[in-house]
Structure formats: C-alpha cells, structure tokens
Amino acid sequence: MLVAASVMVNPASGEVYDINAVRMKSSAVAEEKEDTIDVLFLGNSESYRAFSPLQLYSERGITSYNLGASALRACDCREILGETLKKQSPKVVMLETDTLFEEGSPYRDPEANLTNKVESKLPLFHYHTFYKSYLPKSVKAKDMYYKDAGVFKGFLVETMVRPYEGGDYMSLDAPKAKIREQNGKTLKDIIKICEENDASLVLVSSPSATNWNKSKHAAVEKWLDKNSQSIEYIDLNQKNDELGIDWSKDTMDNGNHMNLEGSKKVMRYVGSYLSENFDLTDHRGDEKYSSWDENEKKAELYL
Amino acid sequence: MIRDFLEFLQSGIGISYAIWQYPVLFLPITLLVYSIVPQKFRRYVLLAASLLFFYFFSGVLIVFAFLAAAVCYIVGRRMEIISADKTIKRKERSLKKRKVLAAGIVFLIIVLVVLKYTDFIGLSIQGVSQFFHGSFQWKLLDFVVPVGISYFTLESVAYMTDVYRDDIKAEHDFVKLLLFITFFPKLMEGPISRYNEIADDLSAGNKIRSDNVAEGYQRILWGLFKKLVIADHLAPAVDILFQNNIMDGSLSIAAAVLFTLQEYMDFSGTIDIVIGSGMTFGIHMTENFRQPFFAKNASDFWHRWHITLGTFFRDYIFYPVTLSKPIMKFTKKVRDRFGKFVGNIAAPMLALFLVWLSNGLWHGPRWTYIFYGMYYFVLIELENIFEDSFLAFIAKLNLKESSMPVRVFRFVKLVFIVIIGEMFFRADNISIGIEMFRQIFTNFHIGVLASNLGYLGMDFWDYCTVAGGLFIVLAVSVLKEMGYPMRTRLTSCPIAVRFAFWYICIFAVILFGAYGNGYDAAGMIYAKF
Numbered sequence: 001m002l003v004a005a006s007v008m009v010n011p012a013s014g015e016v017y018d019i020n021a022v023r024m025k026s027s028a029v030a031e032e033k034e035d036t037i038d039v040l041f042l043g044n045s046e047s048y049r050a051f052s053p054l055q056l057y058s059e060r061g062i063t064s065y066n067l068g069a070s071a072l073r074a075c076d077c078r079e080i081l082g083e084t085l086k087k088q089s090p091k092v093v094m095l096e097t098d099t100l101f102e103e104g105s106p107y108r109d110p111e112a113n114l115t116n117k118v119e120s121k122l123p124l125f126h127y128h129t130f131y132k133s134y135l136p137k138s139v140k141a142k143d144m145y146y147k148d149a150g151v152f153k154g155f156l157v158e159t160m161v162r163p164y165e166g167g168d169y170m171s172l173d174a175p176k177a178k179i180r181e182q183n184g185k186t187l188k189d190i191i192k193i194c195e196e197n198d199a200s201l202v203l204v205s206s207p208s209a210t211n212w213n214k215s216k217h218a219a220v221e222k223w224l225d226k227n228s229q230s231i232e233y234i235d236l237n238q239k240n241d242e243l244g245i246d247w248s249k250d251t252m253d254n255g256n257h258m259n260l261e262g263s264k265k266v267m268r269y270v271g272s273y274l275s276e277n278f279d280l281t282d283h284r285g286d287e288k289y290s291s292w293d294e295n296e297k298k299a300e301l302y303l
Numbered sequence: 304m305i306r307d308f309l310e311f312l313q314s315g316i317g318i319s320y321a322i323w324q325y326p327v328l329f330l331p332i333t334l335l336v337y338s339i340v341p342q343k344f345r346r347y348v349l350l351a352a353s354l355l356f357f358y359f360f361s362g363v364l365i366v367f368a369f370l371a372a373a374v375c376y377i378v379g380r381r382m383e384i385i386s387a388d389k390t391i392k393r394k395e396r397s398l399k400k401r402k403v404l405a406a407g408i409v410f411l412i413i414v415l416v417v418l419k420y421t422d423f424i425g426l427s428i429q430g431v432s433q434f435f436h437g438s439f440q441w442k443l444l445d446f447v448v449p450v451g452i453s454y455f456t457l458e459s460v461a462y463m464t465d466v467y468r469d470d471i472k473a474e475h476d477f478v479k480l481l482l483f484i485t486f487f488p489k490l491m492e493g494p495i496s497r498y499n500e501i502a503d504d505l506s507a508g509n510k511i512r513s514d515n516v517a518e519g520y521q522r523i524l525w526g527l528f529k530k531l532v533i534a535d536h537l538a539p540a541v542d543i544l545f546q547n548n549i550m551d552g553s554l555s556i557a558a559a560v561l562f563t564l565q566e567y568m569d570f571s572g573t574i575d576i577v578i579g580s581g582m583t584f585g586i587h588m589t590e591n592f593r594q595p596f597f598a599k600n601a602s603d604f605w606h607r608w609h610i611t612l613g614t615f616f617r618d619y620i621f622y623p624v625t626l627s628k629p630i631m632k633f634t635k636k637v638r639d640r641f642g643k644f645v646g647n648i649a650a651p652m653l654a655l656f657l658v659w660l661s662n663g664l665w666h667g668p669r670w671t672y673i674f675y676g677m678y679y680f681v682l683i684e685l686e687n688i689f690e691d692s693f694l695a696f697i698a699k700l701n702l703k704e705s706s707m708p709v710r711v712f713r714f715v716k717l718v719f720i721v722i723i724g725e726m727f728f729r730a731d732n733i734s735i736g737i738e739m740f741r742q743i744f745t746n747f748h749i750g751v752l753a754s755n756l757g758y759l760g761m762d763f764w765d766y767c768t769v770a771g772g773l774f775i776v777l778a779v780s781v782l783k784e785m786g787y788p789m790r791t792r793l794t795s796c797p798i799a800v801r802f803a804f805w806y807i808c809i810f811a812v813i814l815f816g817a818y819g820n821g822y823d824a825a826g827m828i829y830a831k832f
Contacts, residue, residue, distance in 0.1 A: 001806065002813075018820055115323070119819075128814050132764045139763040 006124040017073040026083040028149040039064035043096025049257040050206035053153035058302035061282030066154030074186040164255025174213035209255030345508030356487035364449035378407035379473035423668030488580035495611040519582030526575025531816030534569035539760025552747035555739035559726035624654035
C-alpha cells in the first residue's frame with residue numbers, strides 16, 4: 001500500500017523537494033498572459049526579497065517575474081522553470097545562487113542519509129503533504145505566494161528594518177563550501193533548459209551579510225570554471241559600495257535578506273545590467289502591457 | 304557501517320521517540336534480539352538497549368544512571384543489614400535505617416540540584432543582591448544534565464523509601480536495579496515507576512507474545528497520532544504566540560489554549576508510545592493520564608494528569624508530612640481550637656505547600672515553574688475551603704451535582720484554571736505571564752486573533768488537521784470515560800474491518816503528521832525535565 005500510494009503522489013519528474021511551493025508558484029505565474037515575461041528570477045527567499053519585477057518595469061519597462069520561494073531547492077527551481085516555459089519565452093533567466101547550497105534534495109544524492117534513501121524508495125513520506133496544494137479558492141487567494149502575485153509578480157515586500165552590524169562579511173574566513181553533486185547536476189539541467197528555450201542564464205548572488213561568504217562565492221566560480229565557463233556570474237556581495245547598500249537600513253532581518261529599500265538598490269543595478277547586456281524591449285506605452293502600468297499605480301512603491 | 308548506522312539511529316532517537324528511527328528501527332531490532340537470545344540473557348538485551356539509548360542522549364553522563372543505581376543498591380542493602388541486626392533495639396534500628404535512607408536521598412537530591420539548579424540559585428542570589436544594590440555576580444556553570452535525571456532520581460527515592468518501609472525487599476541484584484533505573488521506554492518522560500510494579504517483569508525475560516506486540520504497537524500508533532498529527536502542528540503557533548510581543552488578550556487566550564493542547568497531546572502521546580513500547584515486551588507500566596479534562600476540579604485534575612508524579616508526591620511527601628507526629632499534634636490543636644472544618648483545611652496545608660513547591664521545582668529551574676506550583680496550591684486550597692459552600696449553594700438552587708449546569712460550570716472553571724496555569728508555565732517569565740493574563744481582561748479584541756491566524760506558522764490544512772485530530776481524541780476520551788470497551792469491540796470485528804481500521808490509522812499518521820519537508824521534529828516537551 002505504501003508503494004502504491006507513493007506511485008500516486010510522486011510528481012512526474014520524480015525530483016521535487018517542496019511540491020506545494022512548486023505548485024503554488026507555478027499556478028501563480030500561469031495567471032500571466034502568454035509570452036509577456038522577458039526575464040525570470042529563480043531562487044529561494046534571497047531572490048524574492050531582492051528582485052522586484054515591478055521596479056524593473058517602472059524604471060526600464062522590462063517585464064519579469066520572480067519565481068522564488070522560501071528555502072526552494074535547485075530541483076524545485078528547475079521544476080518551476082519548466083512549468084513556466086510552457087507559456088512564457090523569456091530572454092534572460094537569473095538564478096540566485098543561494099539555492100545551490102540548500103541541502104535536502106533527496107534523490108540520487110550520494111550524501112543522502114538513510115531517511116532520504118527511504119524517502120527515495122517510498123516517496124509518500126516525502127510528499128505526504130501533497131493534499132496541501134488543493135485548496136479552496138478563497139484560501140488559495142490568501143497564500144503568500146499567490147495573493148499579491150498579480151501585482152508584485154512574485155516579489156514579497158517587507159519594509160521592516162533590522163540592521164546588520166557585523167562589518168565586512170566577505171573578507172571574513174568561512175568554512176569551505178561546495179555545490180552538492182546533486183545540485184550541480186540540477187544546475188546543468190537548468191542550463192540545458194535555458195539553451196533549449198533560447199534564454200540566457202545568469203547566476204546572481206543577492207546581498208546577504210549573514211548567508212553569503214567568500215567560500216560560497218569561490219564554490220560557484222569553481223563550478224563554473226569546471227562545467228560552464230560561458231555562464232555569466234554576478235556576485236552583488238562584492239558590489240555593496242557600488243550598489244550603495246547600507247546595512248543599517250537595507251535589511252529586514254539583521255543581514256540575511258534585503259528589505260524594500262535594499263531591493264530598490266539591488267534592482268537599480270540589475271536593471272542597468274540587463275539593459276546594457278541584453279536586447280530587452282521597453283514595454284511602457286504598449287497597450288498589451290497596460291496592466292503593468294496599473295499595477296505600478298496600485299503598488300505605489302516606484303512612482 | 305555499524306558506526307554509521309548507530310550514528311544514524313542516534314540522530315533520530317537523540318531528539319524524540321516520535322522520530323521514525325525509534326518505532327521502526329530501534330524498538331523492533333531490540334525486540335528481535337530479545338526474542339532470539341535464551342531467556343536468562345534477555346534482561347541483558349534490555350539493559351544493553353537501555354544503556355545504548357541513554358548514551359545516544361547523554362553520552363558519558365550515563366555515569367549518573369550507574370551512580371543512582373549504586374546508591375539505591377548500597378542504601379537498600381545497608382538498611383536490610385540494619386533490619387536484620389536483632390542486637391539493636393527496634394527503635395534504634397529504625398533510627399539507623401532512617402539515617403541511611405536520609406543520606407541516600409539527600410545525596411541523590413544534591414546531585415540533581417547541583418546539575419540542574421546551581422545556575423538558577425546563583426542567578427537568583429544575584430538578583431536579590433542587585434535589588435539591594437549589591438555587587439554579587441554569578442558566573443554561569445552551564446552543567447550538562449543527563450537525560451531523565453528528574454525521573455530516575457524520584458524512582459530511586461521511591462525505591463529506597465519503599466525498602467525502608469519494608470514494602471519491598473532490598474534488591475541484591477545490581478543489574479536488576481540498573482535495568483529498572485535505565486529502562487529505555489520510560490527514561491525520558493516517565494511514567495515514574497515503582498520498583499515492585501515492573502522490576503520483576505523487566506528481569507524475568509518473558510517470551511515475546513504476538514498479542515502484546517500488536518497491542519503495544521497499536522498504542523504506539525495512537526501516541527504518534529497525538530504527537531505528530533496534533534501536538535507538532537501546534538508547535539510553531541505556540542512559539543510565535545509566546546514571543547515577547549503579545550499585544551492583545553485574544554492572543555493571550557489563544558497562546559494559553561494552544562499550549563495546553565500541545566502539551567497534553569505531546570506528553571500523553573509520548574506516554575502512549577512509552578507504555579506501548581513496554582507492552583511489546585510484556586511490561587505493564589502505570590498509566591499517566593486519565594482523561595484529565597473530565598475532572599471535577601483542580602484537585603481531581605491532578606489525579607488524572609501526570610498521575611505518577613502526583614502519586615509520588617502523595618506517597619513520599621504528603622502522607623509522611625501529614626502523618627508525622629508534629630503535624631498531627633498541630634492538627635489536633637487547631638481542631639480543638641477552631642473546629643473540624645478549619646482543622647481539616649489547616650492540617651494538610653503544610654504538606655500541600657511542600658507538594659506544590661516540589662511540583663514546581665521538579666519541572667525545572669525557573670520561577671515560572673515555582674509560580675505554577677504555588678498557583679495550584681492556592682487554587683486547590685480555595686477549592687477545599689469553598690467546596691461545601693458551593694454544594695450548599697447548588698442545593699439551594701435545587702440542582703444536583705451531576706446536573707448539566709453544574710457540570711458545565713465545573714468544566715468551564717477547570718478549563719480556565721488549567722489554561723491560565725499553562726500560560727504561566729510556558730511564559731518566558733512571570734512578568735510576561737502576568738501581562739498576558741491582564742490583557743485578557745483589559746485588552747481583548749477577537750478581531751486581532753482572527754487577523755493573525757494566517758501568521759501563526761499554520762496553514763489552512765494544518766488548522767483542519769488539528770481540528771480533526773482533536774475531535775478524534777475527544778471522541779476516544781468520551782468513550783474511555785464512559786468505560787466503553789473499545790479494544791474488545793475492535794478485536795471482535797471481522798479481520799478485514801480490523802485491518803482496514805489500522806491501515807487507515809497508519810496512513811492518517813503518515814499523511815497528516817507534521818514531519819519532514821516544512822516541519823522540524825518538535826522535541827518532546829517533558830523530556831527536558
């Protein structure tokens with residue numbers, strides 16, 4: 001019975017970690033009109049707190065969507081990307097790198113413990129909350145990934161200020177980091193998906209004083225050197241001065257994530273980078289994208 | 304490979320009985336090894352499993368379990384020798400035995416106090432010093448406390464006292480004593496067992512019986528349901544509500560109610576796992592809960608909640624104090640002076656005070672726990688004082704004690720008393736507890752709670768799961784209170800019905816348990832005592 005139930009709940013790709021977050025984000029982005037998104041942001045909470053599609057549209061007219069979710073694994077990013085590309089044809093995909101260091105991708109991972117191995121044989125134990133994806137509309141509408149997604153396009157606004165006071169975190173010694181083998185394989189899958197869909201993949205590390213360090217930076221560079229030297233990598237943690245990040249004001253949780261003010265500085269840089277390096281259309285004034293102008297007015301954040 | 308496997312076992316068991324390593328690996332492997340060795344070696348299998356279990360949690364601090372067993376052994380044997388010495392007068396023998404008993408109890412209590420309460424005492428003295436503008440500063444010692452020390456210390460005290468009272472014979476077999484102290488199912492959260500209840504069965508090496516294993520695992524499943532499906536879902540909400548930013552009485556009430564439910568489901572669920580585990584070996588441990596929310600009043604509540612702690616305090620503090628010569632003399636004087644009613648109230652007051660002070664302190668080195676003990680001391684005394692008046696009052700209203708209005712009143716009163724007590728128990732300090740209590744009456748807005756339901760770490764399905772789980776537990780509790788023979792009825796059903804029932808239960812725990820992706824295993828609440 002366990003085997004039968006596992007077969008029933010196992011997602012088709014067999015490698016999803018947080019099935020409920022994947023389904024919620026996928027159904028939120030599916031609400032967007034077909035072929036209207038030019039840039040996708042992938043990753044975990046470091047993504048959805050830093051990259052604001054509404055600001056990118058407001059300043060440069062570039063349409064984008066933030067597919068980030070809390071503690072999202074690389075395999076989940078791949079799944080959401082695959083689902084999104086069924087309706088959208090973005091030119092650029094920006095993957096926030098912190099997801100590459102998330103643990104817990106259970107399948108075919110040589111570092112998996114016995115619990116993970118049991119889960120890989122009987123996925124029911126991993127996906128036992130699959131029913132949570134099925135919600136009444138009134139409840140689904142209140143889900144954090146759903147309720148304001150139509151306006152903010154996956155970005156989560158937080159105005160709270162809790163300062164970071166630890167100094168230059170990128171110069172501190174940090175334990176050696178490496179991209180787990182399974183996450184490396186998933187990253188190769190993402191590269192391949194982007195190539196097949198004519199999208200340029202860019203790896204980006206959003207500013208995080210308590211979560212990012214020079215070891216993780218080195219691990220990303222090392223992986224790219226070994227596996228894919230053509231992929232561009234931007235570490236915004238090395239550009240704090242250029243961005244003008246003020247850690248006493250621009251973080252919501254003592255240095256882990258950006259708050260709204262921090263995200264504005266990040267997006268100014270990212271917007272500038274995208275405009276200079278990719279041929280992306282300014283959709284402002286285009287009747288087809290008038291809803292974006294309305295959203296901008298509704299949000300009142302970037303007027 | 305064996306080392307990796309043991310480390311893997313430790314990674315789960317070292318947190319909770321409800322992590323799958325315990326019921327699916329550790330317990331069945333122990334059962335298997337126990338069943339295949341010859342009978343005379345089976346107790347060593349239980350002992351080895353228990354010592355390994357202890358080691359998973361506390362490593363080298365296992366030495367304290369050996370120490371407790373050694374003290375019990377030495378004190379018991381010494382008292383036996385004194386009892387057998389007919390060259391000494393009876394009165395003198397009794398006095399000598401009492402001194403040996405006292406030495407053993409004091410020694411173990413000192414060990415417990417030093418490990419658990421030294422920093423608490425030091426910080427309290429620091430607080431008093433600062434209050435009087437002194438300069439005393441306490442440097443934290445942060446002793447690591449071995450698992451279960453609060454439980455096996457009381458069991459050791461009970462053993463030595465029972466030997467002193469000649470209720471049981473002193474044990475000559477050290478292994479039997481050690482096994483009693485460390486028996487792995489009851490190590491972390493009790494029940495606080497008496498030596499004569501389980502020691503013989505533990506050492507007998509009785510054959511494993513399939514009906515015991517079945518019944519034991521059914522009980523474990525029930526415990527997992529209460530812990531994983533209900534208690535662990537409530538854990539994040541309770542944590543959030545008790546953070547120091549409680550701003551509304553509706554949130555205080557929610558915090559109190561949810562913590563009470565979480566604690567009851569967690570503790571009683573773990574006890575189900577414990578008793579079920581013992582049952583698989585044919586060891587029958589004492590029940591620790593008996594539908595506590597069906598109690599008539601606070602006193603009755605404590606005859607149904609953490610029963611073995613209550614009976615320990617009754618047998619080893621309340622009765623010895625109440626029946627001591629000075630107290631009996633005092634009681635007689637009060638009765639003669641102020642009448643029977645006052646005498647009956649005053650007589651047990653000192654004993655009750657000591658019981659509730661001990662209850663509070665036993666839970667740990669925090670003033671909120673002492674406050675909790677004193678809270679029940681005051682309330683139970685008030686109930687004792689006003690019970691007769693209350694009965695006279697309802698008689699005047701032509702109401703019987705068993706009538707619905709009286710039962711509803713008693714229930715509502717009890718629930719309020721219990722949840723407020725639990726609120727203080729869980730609060731970070733007494734000031735926060737008082738502020739939360741005050742806000743219930745001065746700043747209550749149900750809309751605040753309603754608007755915060757989505758921010759308590761529980762989603763729509765979590766609320767549904769908890770509500771459904773509570774309904775099932777309530778239904779089972781009502782049936783048990785009525786004495787309905789659920790097990791007998793179930794075992795008399797056709798086999799297909801029985802299998803369907805148990806498979807539904809297993810899948811309910813698998814599907815609705817708060818484990819894995821998105822959940823951390825909420826450590827057992829009572830394991831930290």
